[in-house]
Structure formats: structure tokens, C-alpha cells
Amino acid sequence: MSEHHLDIIRQVLDRQLVDANHNHCGKVDDVELELKGEPKVIALLVGNEYASDRLPEFARYVSRKLFGRRRLKIPWSEVSVITDDIKLAQDAKEYGLDERKGFVFEFISKLPGAWKK
């Protein structure tokens, strides 16, 4: 891994997103590029809308019907460090990527011992 080159396919796409508090925030499902002038990465794209775009047509249809069309953009400026993971500058909540919400979280967090280390 060179300091001056970033291989977007190998080092960014499908890599783990990690927030400032070491929580996992999903994978980079796609990358938004600015192609006018010098090509630049504008944002990381997360969500089934983008992930399912990479599937064959029928699978895309089924995937969207089953899992929705969630769409989130992380501006490239929010990326703080790239190692094996893509580290983000803030907490997952700021990007809408915190999995500690919704009925799954409600269910699990109510079980005895769910908050114990």
C-alpha cells in the first residue's frame, strides 16, 4: 500500500467501515466518482440500493423487494484513516449507520444480560 496511490477497487470497495468508536458501520457498497476534470472520489455509498445494483437483474429485483432500497452517502471528507478498514471521523449515528436502533435492537437490548460486558 503506497502513500500516494489508493487502489479504489482493492482498498476501498467492499471494505469495512468503522466509526470513531470502533463500531462497524457496514461495508462500502459502492463509490461515487467525480469524472469531470481530474477523477476524484466524492463519496462512499452504503445501502441495499447501491449493493443490489451489483447483482444480476432478477437478483436485484428480489433483493430490493426483500430488503428495501436504503441509500446513504458518506462524503469522502469524512474518511479519516484507511488501513484494512475505512475509518470514519465521527460516530456511526452521525451518518445514520448505527445499527443500535429499530426493532432488532429493541428486541435484543431487552433480553436479560444484553448490557453486560
Place this chain on the structure above:
Amino acid sequence: MKNILEVFLGILTAMGGFVEIGELVFTVNAGVKFGYKLLWMVVVGTVGIIVFGEMSGRIAAVSSQPVFYFIRQRAGYGAGLLTLIAANLASLLTCAAEIGGIAILLKLLFGGNYFLLAFLTLVFLLLVVWFLSFQAIERIFGLLGLLMLVFVAAAFWLGPDWTSMASGFIPSVPQLETTSDYFVYAYFAVALLSSIMLPYETYFYASGGIEDGWNPSAINQNRIIVIVGFSLGALLAVALMIIGALYFAPLLIEPQMPGTAAMAPAFLFGKWGLIIALLGMFFAFSGAAIENALTGAYNISQFFGWNWGKYRVPKDAPRFHLAWMIMFVLAALIIFTGVDPVEVVEYSIVFSIVILPLTYLPMLLAGRDTDYMGPYANGWLAGILGWAYFVLICIAALAAIPLLIITHGGKG
């Protein structure tokens, strides 16, 4: 000193967790049908799982990345998703078979209604995985699975002829009566290979390494555990084959139930032999059920990038925890349909070998990638063995389904 204890426990755990219901049925029946002639496949399978177990453990220790991270990275979203679905389906079927097997064992020990016992098994597994730490689960079920050593004792007691056994370790195609016998032999060879190299084992082993906090200094520990632990576990498989050849074959019995397998230790050691065998199988099958449910949860969490692991506070990884619970529930539902667990495991074993190349290729590619692994990338031995086994499992994967059909499920 602590390290030696860790390694020792790791070896015992690997050994106690080596056998599950599929391997049990296939090794015993291989012994019944072919005597010692498939012993070489136990060796081939064991070396294979050592090679890939070591590789997946080393990758986890060096990169802290579990298998499904680099499956997605290397194969991309579409192919990776296919692998995920296939791997989880295989784990689901295996988990279901283990749950059914456990219910049968409970019935043999305590009596009662099979479906009620299957339900109780579900509740038991859910509670165990929720409340116990990863290390506690590993140790308890791995170590108590060592009760299966009663089968090793039984094999010794039966007094096998070591010279004829020795020839069984040399890979060869024996002289058989009819053409269909050759197909059955090939089928058993493939099934044995698959049951020893089940995909969940490498997924679970790698994720477990991360749960245990491995880093590059743990590589040698990993190697010793894998080589010694799995080799000793293979002893158990060999013992089961001997029991098939020396005890069941003369009686013209082809064991299709775990209870039947327990009759051999019962014959040699009486009621205590029986009970130890049943308990040993109980812990071995439970361990396998837990590993498969957790593997399903690991796989899906690691593929989609969720928080995962029992090392985390549960409320911080809600999707991971719901995932393994759902695995258990779905597996139990399969058993509630009344299907025979031994039949389920047969299909899961055939299915597993068909998808095994999908699993191992990304691992091989990641293992030899020096960008990823630095100085810890595959050496020449891991490289050669890795590729050789990859070719072998591709051949087995292609042959599995045709053989299943031709031999009517291995019967002839």
C-alpha cells in the same frame, strides 16, 4: 506457562469437536461396507482440514479479518452473496441434523416425546449461547466431547489386526464385487472428505481466533493446536471405522441412528460404556450445533459489515445475536417437520462439498497475498498443499451429486 495451558486446552477442544453426527454415521458405515479400505481418506481429509484450518487461523491472526471479509473483497458482492447463501444453507442443514441427533440422544437417555425434546434442545442451545462466553462454550463442549474417547477405547478393545489396518492407510482402490460397489466406494470417499472438511469449521475457527484476540504472535500456537488437535480428533474417526468393520459388519448392521453406534461401547463396557457414549455424542453434537449457528451469524454479519462477536456487549451487536438465534430456530423448525436428522446431514454433507471450492479459493488467494499477510503469507508447503487440496475438492465437488444419484444415497 499460561500459554502451554492455552495450547493444551486448544488441542483438547479441537479433538473433542472433531466428530459430529454426519462424520459419525459416515465413518462407521464406511467401516461396515469397506473395512479398513477407506482409512486413507480419513488421513487425506485430516491433512486437508489442518492445511485450511491453519491458513484461516493465520489469516485471522495477522489481519484480524475473518473469512467472509475477504470473500466479499475478492469475489465481489454478487459472487460473495452467493457464497454466503450457500454456506449458511449448509450450516443450517448441519445445525438441524445436530439438533435432531441431540433430541434422539436425550430420548435414549431419558425417554419422552422426540419433538418435545427437540424443543427443549432448542431452548437449551439458545440459553447456552446467550449466557455463556465464547471461551466457556468452546471449552465446555470441546472438553466434554472428549467422552467420545470411549469409542477409541472400544476400537482398541476389539483388537484390530494392525497389519491389515496399515494397508488401509495407503490410498488405493480395492477389489470389489460389482460396478455399483465402486460407485458406492467413491461416494463414501467423497462424503468422508466432505464431513471432515466441512466449510463451517474454517469459518468458525477464524472467527473464534478473532474472538480470542489472536495477533501474529498466536500463529505458532494456532499451528500446534491445529496439527495436534485435529490429528488426535482423526483418531476418533479411525476408531469409528474400526468399530464399523469389527463390530457392526459381522452383525450385518448398517447403523443409521446414533443409538445404534452406542451399542458397540455398550457391548464392550456395559451400561457405563453406553451412557458415556451417549453423553459424549450429546456434547459433540451440541458443540457442532452451536458452531454452525454461530458460523451462520458470523458469516452474515461479516459479509454485511455489522458488529459481530460474543466479545462485544450484546446490545452493541443486535443483528449478529438475532442471526444466530434465527439459525437455531430455523434448524429446529426443520426437525419439527419430522424429517430424519441422519438424512438431513447426508444432504448437507453432499451440499457442503459442492460449495467447498467457493469457500477455499478466496482463502487460498488471501493467504498467499503478501500485501495482506506480509511476512506471514503462505510458505511453499502451505502453498503446494493448498493448491493440491483445492484441485482435489473441485474434483470431489463435481463428482458428489452424480455419485449421490447413481448410488441412491450411498446404499448401492
Place this chain on the structure above:
Amino acid sequence: MTKRSRHFWIEAVLLALVVVSVAAAITVSELSPLTKDDLRLEIADLRSFAQDGAQLINQHLAGQTTQTFFDSQAEQIKLKVDSSLKTLRNSSAKPEIETDRQQAVGLAQQLSSEFDRLSTSQLELERSGPRLKTLGKQLREMEERMK
């Protein structure tokens, strides 16, 4: 039609074809009459169950099993015997093996009744064991004959 929707329909149709073929293959194999091989395999299973039962009785009489184990294991073997019996009864067989099928049904029925009759009386068990062994031998002879 756009390229994307064309791909969608091609994939959907291919998937449907695969599912339908597999379902058809399974249905055909279930509904088709028993071949000689199918029959021989069912008989081999029954033979194994008979021997399993005989050995179970012997070991129980020798005090090597618990009563619970004996009852549960016998119950499970019987379930399997009944399942084989059902398959043999409900399938048609190719004409040349029809007599064999009927003979197999007869033996399977005897086997099932033996398991029904298993009681806790020592004397009865001492008689059931050899009867199961004999049935096992008869099934073995049939099996060998059909190879």
C-alpha cells in the same frame, strides 16, 4: 424492451426452468415403479433393522443397556421399519419383481409386528431375539439373490 428488463426476464425464466426441472425429476422418481435395485435397497435396510433389533435384545438381556435406552431405541427402529413397509406397500413394482415386492412386504410386516410385541418379560425377549435374527437371515437371502 430495455436491456435491463430483457436480462431480468431471461434470468427469471432460467431460474424457473431450473426449479421446475428439479421438482419434475423428484416427482418422477417418487412416482415411478420400484426397480430391482430400489427393492434390493429397501430389503437391505430391513435386514439391517432386523439385525439391529436382534442385537439390541441380546445386549439388553446381557444387562448392557438401560430400560429407557432399550424402549427408545426399539421404538426408533420400529419407526424406520414402518417407513420402509409403507414405501414397499405403496409403490408399484416392475412386473418381474412384483412377487419379490410382495414377499418383502410380508417380511416387513412380520418385522413390524415383532417390534410391537416386544415386552419387558425376559422370556418373551429371549424368544423375540432369535425370531428377529431369522427374519434378518431371510431378508439377507433375498438381498443376495437380487444382487
